[in-house]
Amino acid sequence: MSLDAGTAVTMPRVLPFHRALPRLVRDPVTELSKMGTEAGGQVVRIDLGPFRPYLVSHPDHVQQVLKTDWTNFVREGMFWRPLRRVVGHSILGEGEGWASSRKILQPLFTARYTASLGEDMADIIAECIQELDDYARTGRLVDGGYQMTTIVNQAVIKVLFGGRITREASERLAPEFATCATSIGFRLLFPFVPYSVKVPGDRAFLAAVKKIDEIVYPLIEQARQEDTGSKEVVSALIRARIEQDGEADLRQVRDDLVSIYGAASETTAMSLTWLWSVLHEHPDVNARLREEIDEVVGEGPVRPEHVAKLRYLRMVLQELLRLYPSGWIIPRQTVADTEIGGVPIRAGSQVLVSPYATHRLGEFWERPLEFDPERWAPEKAENAERRHRYSYFPFGAGPHVCLGQHLFYLEAPLVIANLLSRYRPVLTNPKRLTPVPGASVRPKEKVMLRLEPVRG
Template sequence: MWSLDEAQARGVRPHAYRERETAVTSEAIDIRPPARSLSLPLRRTIRPLLRDPVNMLAGTAQRARGKVVRLNLGPFRPYLVSHPDHVQQVLRGDWENHPREGAFWKPVERLAGRSILTEGPDWESSRRILQPLFTSRYVASLTQDMAETIDEELTAWEAHARAGRWIDVCEELGRLVSRTVIRVLFGDKISVADAERLAPAYGIAATSFTSRLLMPFAPEWVPMPGDRAFKRAAEVIDDVVLPLVRQARRDPGDGNDIISALARARRDEDDPSAERRIRDDLVSIYGSSSETTAVALTWLWPLLHDHPEVAARLYDEVETVVGHGPVDPSCLPRLTYMKSVFQEMLRLYPPGWMIPRMARRAGLLGDVPIEPGATLLISPYVTHRLEEFWERPNEFDPERFAVDQRERRHRYAYFPFGGGPHLCLGQHLFYVEAPLIVAGILARFRPRVRAPRPLTPFPGASMRPKETVEVRLDPVAGGAGA
């Protein structure tokens, strides 16, 4: 009768260990029989969690073959939930008993307030207002403005190409995506200077609370690395956004930008909190549609470098569909291979890598009793790597998502945008914004990765590479950047 650690140490084969799961001793389990969760002791969690938390969780779930695992982090003992059946139960089947509350959500609330990212009446109100603004039809109405902004920004990249300059692609993509999203969110209501302040401030805020994610049991009054940087960044965000909200409330206008739509939807709300609700929703949308897109596309270039056959096919598709001019939104439906590449990229590197939940009431997860107040850690990064549901799970293979080869799989074996009632509203925006950006880049340039090496996922609000990804933009013959 072994714990997960002991089974691995003894070299027990995964299938052999699975047969012994029902015989795990009570010493290895936090809840006495009939609980069937596995337990990872403190000595085996703290060091790898601090060194490489994302892959530590993925490796733990793989060794447990998707079984619920309780992590011993001293005063904090969350459950790692990875099996698609269990994920579906938490995010959809019994979602009301598993709200977005608890220690992991404190940093998010400090940044986004009570908004579409929270629970209860505030979430319901925001969802009701925002959902019509993020349908595929509404997003399509914004596509031309997005395409024009992207083309303008990529024209500025030509200076990098002419100089043969190596660029931090995450930083440059962040700037490009931010300007595109700001045009959608604020229209012409924001100055260039304020737009330039917003992107870096949000980037700092989204990465500065990592220490609190890794040590969620630390009280808020205890100073942690990144706290001061977070506070300064949040002040900049408020300094930019709140004046725009106040102006929009005074005169919402009839534009199709998001801030106008929010102001019109809340025009009858006279209480002082209405201003804050609009601010919180704008910050939430900005993050989910700019930070996540820029971070996701940062992983693309190392993947293409490591898989030249995929890169060549993608280049051919862009050349055939787009040519060398600006990207016309009408091209998007024909970029079918690009969509498969994005889907596989999001399988391996989903920006929203962690979806924590809290159990409101006692219940069963599978056959594992869960006590009230327990934290459940759900991660697309983890579930997307389970061998039981993905053949060669660590390999990059866009053919998994080809229309003629798409396999039938569990609905919650793949959930890069979450699931259930809290499914990310920004997914339609991503599948318009991302292909416009990548097709625009490849119509002009061939990005070459500098000193490619294995990348380590960094667990911020979005999962970005810990290492800097630098690329050089080689102009395409006959393209606009040549």
């Protein structure tokens, strides 16, 4: 949509530098969300001196940016530079590289294909959780964030690489990705700082990328030489690349795998980390969740076929992703002059879509700050139908919607059901958790759990 000289325009709400900067420095994720909700979904221009992005949170505007006019809002600009240094050019990019990767990867993350990986995933998750028995027996505390990352990492690694990677190598991979996700926080908050100026996190980030490559490249080469025809993603990806391109470019395969690993592991691990604090604050939800898992699973192992029957668990996850979406901002850069909600936006401008704000807009959500899984109950489907389609988008939306959502809704229930059928996790350090910006949102504080055995 181009601007016309005779078109009536609306001025955005402007947040001046002296008010915007202290808020974003203090608590960027929460304060950015509040900027959107305080404006009631109106477009906000945030004055950060040399950097003045537009904040978008109203579902109508989200739909325009991510769906109806998506080709004019691209994944380019200063916000994407830090991520490109680790994920390269794949599904998190734009143009031909994105289209090629999307075409190849999409069939590998359909509901049907993901379900075919369920048995292996269930086995590895159950095995990882059994290893926590010693903590339960001795009363030693568990770092919830670390353990969720470790368990999810093992499951995702199994899906991506099958049996080609050793446990030791896979355990080295997770912390390197965590370092990448957290060390870019400064550059995401101050993206206008040139790369010639070294900022906090740069050195750790580059070292982590180097270590990731040292682990991933040999696995790709091994899979290319073996060509076993197996289902794990790296083999399927290499076969698809050869079929489409005539060869499997190692750098492209690496970018595809790293992008998928980051998306699949980060989203699930961080969501599960927030869960334990939520369950502590809502003992009624905790009790009902336990009751459902006990009824569906019983004393036996948790299997993929149990997941569809864990309906309340899915409601809990949907509400968890509403209040704690892993993507705190979805940055875009305009290609051509346009307008959003009547506000003129010039070509080259930075636009920040905020799921955190949209998911908390009182116009679209009753009691928006309250954690209430019942809002997702099947009998309330009519409410959901009346709700704006783009008032809830934890996996993004439009052509760039996250491929890993089917994997999330298989993997996360398997982890939760396994844990709660075996232990009673007790949060030992309840406190208000502060969301920390990065590639995904994670709590600043540790989530320490004591695991009490459910059965003697």
